[in-house]
Amino acid sequence: MPTLIETEEQKALRTAVAALGTRHGRNHDRDALWAEAGKLGYLGVNLPEAYGGGGAGITELSVVLEELGAAGCPLLMLVVSPAICGNIIARFGTEQQKDNWLPGIADGTRLMAFGITEPDAGSNSHRITTTARRDGATGDWLLTGRKVFISGVDIADATLIVGRTEDARTGKLKPCLFIVPRDTPGFERRRLDMELHATEKQFELTLDDVRLPADALVGDEDAGLLQLFAGLNPERVMTAAFAIGIGRHALARALDYARERTVWKTPIGAHQAIAHPLAQAHIELELARLMTQKAAHLYDAGDDMAAGEAANMAKYAAGEACVKAVDQAVHTLGGNGLTREFGLASLITAARVARIAPVSREMILNFVSHQTLGLPKSY
Incomplete structure (x- = not known):
């Protein structure tokens, strides 16, 4: 499909990714395609160069996903790991979080899922009931709640969970983001039986007083x-x-x-x-x-x-x-x-x-x- 507003670099990226997609095709092996795309720098094209990314943006990452989809091998986790989680960590994460996660997300060796949707909240983020409270004795966070229709939790190293904390000034709940490693005690998953035949599976998550260190919080607690x-x-x-x-x-x-x-x-x-x-x-x-x-x-x-x-x-x-x-x-x-x-x-x-x-x-x-x-x- 012809383009009118892309730079020469973006056009070249489109051509190269289309060739990769054509080689793998609709009967592709998802892990093999993901690994090759990571080695070629396509998975982290939007992430900062200082952390192993391509230094470009969502414009380029969307080109990667579109061209793979056009070849019959879309990678759903591109939406989740580098686009959602990678961008949030790159913009708001601590230096330690950036060092720990972004290089792996960029080259595809680490995956992060994203947990926001809840059974009773749907599209209304103001009704999210997953709550986070501090343990006054240790400074740890304790997360409790449920999530549903969360993609790729089984293959992700961690899930970026959207919870809510209480604003000390107003008493109202505000959204906050926490990195929850896959094997954290109290963090349980149940695969959903979907008619959708996709490589990436969907899960319901249960968080039962999941204890996280203080540095699991991404960004400012008051940024909302x-x-x-x-x-x-x-x-x-x-x-x-x-x-x-x-x-x-x-x-x-x-x-x-x-x-x-x-x-x-x-x-x-x-x-x-x-x-x-x-x-x-x-x-x-x-x-x-x-x-x-x-x-x-x-x-x-x-x-x-x-x-x-x-x-x-x-x-x-x-x-x-x-x-x-x-x-x-x-x-x-x-x-x-x-x-x-x-x-x-x-x-x-x-x-x-x-x-x-x-x-x-x-x-x-x-x-x-x-x-x-x-x-x-x-x-």
């Missing part, structure tokens, strides 16, 4: 939402890139089929009933990509407020475009679109994830109607 959205905005941008990559992959499969499948002496792609919906899918994916690029550039420029608005819009547009592209691709192939040989049927569920996670399209519409358009809330 600022630190949280330093990770959530990149998450939305990367989810958009994930969706665009999947949509492109599905569209490419459909185009190959439409050019070759012949009925009544003519390839089916010659018929407007086939050609026009595929053209529409291409247009909508391109538009979503432009919004994703805008959101990534705003985030990399340090404009968190504008990046939040753009990232939500990008995620919405990409999710819608992805679902439509996959649906049209399956429809183009007819019965073949549901066979394992062509690999499109499994994308139906994966595409739906882009509409739901990490925030539903309805919540994005709420955000835009209230924050952008200035309309009143009903809640």
Whole structure:
């Protein structure tokens, strides 16, 4: 897909990652692909050079994820480990936390999961009930709560958990972030039985008075939402890139089929009933990509407020475009679109994830109607 606003370095990155994705393909070995991407510097392209990263930004990391997705081998943990956790630690972590985590995240030898969603809170971060309190005798933190739909906890070395602490001045709870190593006592996980056939598994987490040292806290205890959205905005941008990559992959499969499948002496792609919906899918994916690029550039420029608005819009547009592209691709192939040989049927569920996670399209519409358009809330 042609690009208009990327630098020569970004275009070269896109070409190189596309070649890597093509070599591995949709039947890839996830661990092998992850290891090679790490050695080539793609996993940490957004992280500071001082800690083994590429010194670029979310703009470049989203290119990596999109191109791998377009080749049929998206790496979901790219959204979580370098984009969310890596960015938060790079921006707000202590020097010790940066030294300990960023080099491994950058080269792929260490993974970090991210735990925010709760069974009763959903998209409402203000209703998070996982709480953190200090042990006055030791200065340790004690975390108690539950999380759900947390990706890759079994393969991650630690999970960055979003909890809440009490503000001594107001008595209100505010969000705080804690690094919880995988084998910490009291930190339990249960795999969820998902219809989604992805390499990365989903888990429910239980934290029962999980004891953590004082230095497990990431950033300032009083920073609250600022630190949280330093990770959530990149998450939305990367989810958009994930969706665009999947949509492109599905569209490419459909185009190959439409050019070759012949009925009544003519390839089916010659018929407007086939050609026009595929053209529409291409247009909508391109538009979503432009919004994703805008959101990534705003985030990399340090404009968190504008990046939040753009990232939500990008995620919405990409999710819608992805679902439509996959649906049209399956429809183009007819019965073949549901066979394992062509690999499109499994994308139906994966595409739906882009509409739901990490925030539903309805919540994005709420955000835009209230924050952008200035309309009143009903809640």
